[in-house]
Amino acid sequence: MIAPEIRIRQAVLADEPVLAELDRVSWSPLHAVLPAPEPGERFFHDERHLPEHYLVAELPDAGVVGYVRLVPATPLACNAHVRQIQGLVVGEDARGRGVARALVRAAMERAREQGATRVTLRVLGHNAPARALYAAEGFVQEGVLPGEFLLEGTYVDDVLMGRSLG
Template identity: 85%
Template sequence: MIAPEIRIRVARLGDEPALAELDRVSWSPLHAVLPAPEGDEPFFDERHHPEDYLVAEVPEAGVVGFVRLVRAIPLPSNAHVRQIQGLVVGEAARGRGVARALVRAAMDRARRQGATRITLRVLGHNAPARALYEAEGFAVEGVLPGEFLLAGTYVDDVCMGRPLD
């Protein structure tokens, strides 16, 4: 169930400190293939723009989560597809429907952008995320076995997608 006090909006430049901190404290080998962010790295850069992010806010805590939604392949023949490239919810806000609200908002935004399909990639061992995506209509469309070596263990890269009709 999604808590009614969750507000989803497009990120603003002023969100950068909150998003960078959320990204830093929420980093986990359960979902990350990159090294843990250090405290001084910018959150927004030439490839990561505020308009690519939706943020979740709750009244008592401010920004508690974000999702990045982009065109995965910058080709005209792929313009109908959007990809979720990152979903983060702070520990204190988990279990309140924030991730579900962000995924649904990303799908709605993709539809408004003219997309007819949405995809994502999730690590094979991230059972909570996979369950959420499956509950929201995503299906496994492919698996890249042992695609990542994380903490000495080979981990599958699971490709998921769904139509936006």
């Protein structure tokens, strides 16, 4: 169930401190292949991580509680119809309120607005909650890269998922 009080909006540069902290405290090997962010690390740190690539979720009682990153899948013109979700984070205190589902739906709507006809993503094989959320939102498993990542001494699959926006 999506809570009606969830507000989804475009990220702005002023969100950087709260998004950086959210990223830092939410980091987990369940969903991350990069090392944990350090305190004080910038969130919008290069041209591939700009505010316009992010939608944020706000709750009236908590402010910004999550984000989704949506970008073109590649820089190729022949692939311009595809957007890719490259990050979805919801703070622990906001989980179970429909924030992740609202962010995924908003990302699909944003992709449509950008002229995309397809959205893809990659999710770690051991991240059952995320895989279930994406499946519930119409994503299907399209491929698996077995043992693609070595995380905390365990080989983890990289699962490729996608869905049409038609």
